Amino acid sequence: MPTIDALAERLDEYLEPAQVKAVRRAYYYAEQAHDGQMRKSGEAYVSHPLAVASILSSMHMDHESLMAAMLHDVIEDTQVDKQGLEDQFGITVANLVDGVSKLTHLEFKTRAESQAHNFQKMAIAMAKDIRVILVKLADRLHNMRTIGAMRPDSRRRIAKETTDIYAPIAGRLGMHDLKIELEDLAFAAYHPMRHRYIKAAVAAARGERKALLEQVQIALEDCLDHDELPGVIGGRQKHLAGIYNKMREQSKSFREIMDVFAFRIVTDEVDTCYRILGAVHHLNLYRPVPGRFKDYIAIPKSNGYQSLHTTLYRAGSGVHTPIEIQIRTKEMDDIANHGVAEHWFYKNTNSRAQRAHNSAQQWIQELVEMQKRSGNAMEFINHVKHDLFPDEVYVFSPKGGVFSLPAGATPIDFAYAVHTDIGNTCIACRINRRLAPLSQKLDSGDTIEIVTTASAKPNMSWLNFVATAKASSNIRHYLKHQATDDAVNLGRRLLNQELSINSLSLETIESVRLEGYISQHKLTDLDILLAEIGSGKRLAYIVANALSQESSDIDGQNSGIGPMEIHGTEGIMIRYSRCCRPIPGDSIVGHINAGHGIAVHRNFCNNIQDIGRDKDKTLALVWAETGDRDFDVCLEIEVSASRGIIASLATSAAKDNANVEKIDVDEKDARLSVVNLEISVLNRVHLAQVIKSMRKIPGVIRLNRT
Numbered sequence: 123m124p125t126i127d128a129l130a131e132r133l134d135e136y137l138e139p140a141q142v143k144a145v146r147r148a149y150y151y152a153e154q155a156h157d158g159q160m161r162k163s164g165e166a167y168v169s170h171p172l173a174v175a176s177i178l179s180s181m182h183m184d185h186e187s188l189m190a191a192m193l194h195d196v197i198e199d200t201q202v203d204k205q206g207l208e209d210q211f212g213i214t215v216a217n218l219v220d221g222v223s224k225l226t227h228l229e230f231k232t233r234a235e236s237q238a239h240n241f242q243k244m245a246i247a248m249a250k251d252i253r254v255i256l257v258k259l260a261d262r263l264h265n266m267r268t269i270g271a272m273r274p275d276s277r278r279r280i281a282k283e284t285t286d287i288y289a290p291i292a293g294r295l296g297m298h299d300l301k302i303e304l305e306d307l308a309f310a311a312y313h314p315m316r317h318r319y320i321k322a323a324v325a326a327a328r329g330e331r332k333a334l335l336e337q338v339q340i341a342l343e344d345c346l347d348h349d350e351l352p353g354v355i356g357g358r359q360k361h362l363a364g365i366y367n368k369m370r371e372q373s374k375s376f377r378e379i380m381d382v383f384a385f386r387i388v389t390d391e392v393d394t395c396y397r398i399l400g401a402v403h404h405l406n407l408y409r410p411v412p413g414r415f416k417d418y419i420a421i422p423k424s425n426g427y428q429s430l431h432t433t434l435y436r437a438g439s440g441v442h443t444p445i446e447i448q449i450r451t452k453e454m455d456d457i458a459n460h461g462v463a464e465h466w467f468y469k470n471t472n473s474r475a476q477r478a479h480n481s482a483q484q485w486i487q488e489l490v491e492m493q494k495r496s497g498n499a500m501e502f503i504n505h506v507k508h509d510l511f512p513d514e515v516y517v518f519s520p521k522g523g524v525f526s527l528p529a530g531a532t533p534i535d536f537a538y539a540v541h542t543d544i545g546n547t548c549i550a551c552r553i554n555r556r557l558a559p560l561s562q563k564l565d566s567g568d569t570i571e572i573v574t575t576a577s578a579k580p581n582m583s584w585l586n587f588v589a590t591a592k593a594s595s596n597i598r599h600y601l602k603h604q605a606t607d608d609a610v611n612l613g614r615r616l617l618n619q620e621l622s623i624n625s626l627s628l629e630t631i632e633s634v635r636l637e638g639y640i641s642q643h644k645l646t647d648l649d650i651l652l653a654e655i656g657s658g659k660r661l662a663y664i665v666a667n668a669l670s671q672e673s674s675d676i677d678g679q680n681s682g683i684g685p686m687e688i689h690g691t692e693g694i695m696i697r698y699s700r701c702c703r704p705i706p707g708d709s710i711v712g713h714i715n716a717g718h719g720i721a722v723h724r725n726f727c728n729n730i731q732d733i734g735r736d737k738d739k740t741l742a743l744v745w746a747e748t749g750d751r752d753f754d755v756c757l758e759i760e761v762s763a764s765r766g767i768i769a770s771l772a773t774s775a776a777k778d779n780a781n782v783e784k785i786d787v788d789e790k791d792a793r794l795s796v797v798n799l800e801i802s803v804l805n806r807v808h809l810a811q812v813i814k815s816m817r818k819i820p821g822v823i824r825l826n827r828t
Contacts, residue, residue: 124169124176126150132179133188141185145175148189148211155193155200162271170264171195177260181463187253190218194257197223214251221247221254222261241287245489252483255291256463259300262288266307281311294485296425296461305363313366320362320376327380338383338445341405346387349401351394358384358448384446388455392419395449399430402447408434411444419454421516424526425461426481428454488592518569530589533560537572538593545593546600547574561587579604610649612696612719613656616741619686620666631669639668657719685742686712688722696720698753702727705753707806712741752802754783755809759797759816760824763789767821768797774819775801778812798828 126149133142152171159167175191189211196202197219208216221244247254266284269277285308292301310317339355346353360379368379387398403410414433422428429450436443450458514526517536525539533553538545550573551558564570580597588594618627628636628648636648645651654660688696688710696712702724704710709725722743723730730740761767772782784800803809809827817825 124172126172129172129176129179132176133185136182137185144211145185145188145192148192148215149175151210152192152196155196155202159199161268163268164271167195167199170268173264174257174260177263178256181256181460183253183256183463186214186218187257189215190222190253190257191260193219194222194261217247218251218254218257221251222258248489252462255295259288259292259297259304263300263304263307266304266311269307269311277311281308284308285312292461294425296427296457296481297459297463298427298461299459302361302364306361309363309366316366317362320365323376324360324362324365324380327376331380331383334443335383339385341408342385342387342402342447345401345405346398349397351389351398351401353387353389353394353398353449355385355387358386358446360384382444382446384448386448386450386455388450388452390451392451395419395430395451398449399432402432402434402449405434407436408445411435419450421524421526423514424481424485427458429458515564515566515568517564517566520569520571527564528589531564532562532587532589533558533564533570533572534584534588535590535593536564536570538588538590538596540572542596544572544574545596546580547576547578548572549575549578560584606653608696609653609656609719611652611656613652613654613662615686616655616662617652617665620662621670623666624670626666626670635669639665661714685744687746688743689746696722699723699727699729700754701729703753703755705755705803705805705809706745708745710743710745712743714739714741752781752804754800754802756828757797757799757801757813757816758826758828759799759822761795761797762821762823763793763795764821767795767819770819770821771797771799771816774815775799775812778808778815780808780812794823 126146129149130142130146133145137145149168149172153168156167156171161167161170171192171194174194175188178187178191193207193211193215196207197204204216204220207219244254244258262284265280269280272280284304289301289304289308292298292304306317335357339357342355346355365376365379368374369376389395389398402408411433414431416431419428419430429448432447432449434445434447436445515529515531517525517527517531519525519540525536527535527539533551534545534548537548537551548560551560552571552573553562553564553568555569555571580600582597582601584597585594588597614628621627621631640646640648640651643651645654651660651665655662655665696719698704699713699721704722704724710722711725711730712720712722713730715721720741759771761771768785768787772785775782781802782799783802784798786798788796788798790796801812803812813825813827816822
């Protein structure tokens with residue numbers, strides 16, 4: 123067990139005496155606050171915050187981070203509050219501790235909801251000070267190291283949370299060493315038997331191929347010596363969780379994964395990295411594998427990672443074991459292992475560490491923007507999980523800008539990565555100068571050009587294929603606001619229609635009376651009132667009666683009001699029911715559905731008959747000019763079974779400019795079939811022309827609209 127004296131001795135190497143003294147004071151304060159509290163392992167509780175501070179000291183974190191580590195459980199587990207910490211240690215340390223602390227004073231329905239709210243709170247604190255997440259990661263690392271004292275169900279829950287959230291965040295911040303240890307500890311806690319089996323198998327495999335590894339390392343060392351290139355060569359060990367995940371995800375055997383030799387060459391300068399690359403590509407007996415070279419120095423990963431990657435194979439030897447090689451400078455190696463933590467180690471003097479820190483800050487800021495757009499904490503944490511992809515593709519804008527996106531990203535993801543407005547107004551794209559679908563997955567090296575128009579808007583179907591949380595949250599946010607705007611516009615039309623009985627409108631009603639009604643019903647503004655009317659939560663005729671100061675509607679009938687016109691462009695607050703599929707020209711009626719706006723039915727639809735003509739639930743409607751909008755219609759066609767009949771029906775529909783959406787065939791017997799055909803038409807006149815043409819087709823026995 124570490125002691126405060128041993129920690130202080132290490133801190134003397136890089137902190138000022140006054141700063142070390144402040145860390146000591148924080149430790150003694152935590153010791154007193156946690157007096158009498160014990161860990162599950164039986165140790166005094168203060169051993170945990172001391173261990174967390176020790177982990178941060180190995181990263182050379184500043185004294186305020188170490189003080190926060192000492193105090194990180196004080197607010198959560200003792201009687202001390204944030205104000206008490208601020209009085210003792212200052213606002214910065216108090217904010218760090220508060221950012222790490224869980225929301226213990228609120229009750230949540232499920233543990234998942236509690237986790238989501240706690241992470242949401244931490245993300246907001248991270249945006250103000252990135253050290254919050256570093257303290258939290260160190261806290262989680264020590265908890266995982268000592269998880270053996272927990273109950274089995276608790277171990278599995280904490281391990282899953284670590285795998286799903288904290289290990290990926292460490293990776294996103296470039297903290298490779300910490301990520302690897304968290305993954306391995308979580309793997310051991312969640313799958314203890316599988317962990318033991320793979321650990322034993324790895325030890326055996328390394329013993330078997332020790333001679334081959336030494337042979338390859340000698341060849342690489344001779345190569346560097348021959349060209350007088352400085353570099354330290356070391357083997358890269360595959361971690362157990364990584365081996366298990368590859369076996370599961372890629373359906374590979376253990377032998378296939380272990381039959382890859384991996385080496386890292388660490389050198390002095392960027393120029394030397396490329397010279398070493400050229401040298402190893404010209405090694406005797408070894409040849410580079412085409413397509414396996416990646417230059418992350420010229421194009422760094424989003425977490426600041428930089429390195430050259432290449433793969434060699436032994437030419438003409440009958441041995442097909444690949445040799446993976448990474449080449450990087452010492453600074454790149456440090457940042458690859460410790461990520462954003464190197465920013466404090468170098469004290470802002472290293473440009474690469476600064477870039478990694480800036481990249482992390484940008485990502486955290488995107489998290490905060492995502493949190494503002496998300497409807498609730500569960501939606502937010504799902505967006506975060508969606509965003510933590512390990513693999514990336516690198517694509518270019520037409521002007522040569524480089525964008526890093528997760529594997530599986532589409533042009534829509536690229537558009538939102540450029541700017542939210544570009545994504546919201548996107549209508550088409552060109553990939554490498556050729557028109558391509560917006561759903562096409564991008565490959566590294568693609569050049570993407572987005573075509574926009576001011577009248578375009580996001581499509582709900584985009585949510586089925588976008589790969590980034592930024593795109594997904596922006597699309598959902600836009601659609602949510604679109605629904606509100608549509609409800610406001612519809613509510614305005616409904617209310618004005620009711621007010622017109624008394625020759626009134628929203629524009630002619632006294633503002634004092636309107637404001638009084640809004641205040642009386644505890645609404646914030648007129649738009650909220652209109653949105654509630656448009657979405658069916660509040661009835662327009664009741665609001666109109668109150669505003670008009672008359673009760674001409676005593677008997678509950680509104681015979682003086684003409685039907686409301688439907689244009690087909692009202693937005694998502696007016697829906698066309700699939701039970702009867704109304705089209706322009708049909709006699710229609712509206713069903714007011716609380717929270718969902720108006721559903722349009724044909725007059726004789728069985729569903730609307732069941733509802734009845736209750737004024738509270740129905741609304742008279744009439745079609746207006748609908749322009750070129752298409753409406754879906756279903757036809758039931760009885761045909762004689764003959765070759766080519768389906769093609770004839772589809773061809774006939776196309777000739778009459780009707781799009782075929784869906785065809786289902788039900789074979790009644792060898793001589794008779796029933797075709798259910800879903801087409802889109804403009805109106806009843808258009809439909810009549812389509813039906814007239816189809817009835818002329820030989821083999822069509824009967825045709826009905828359903």
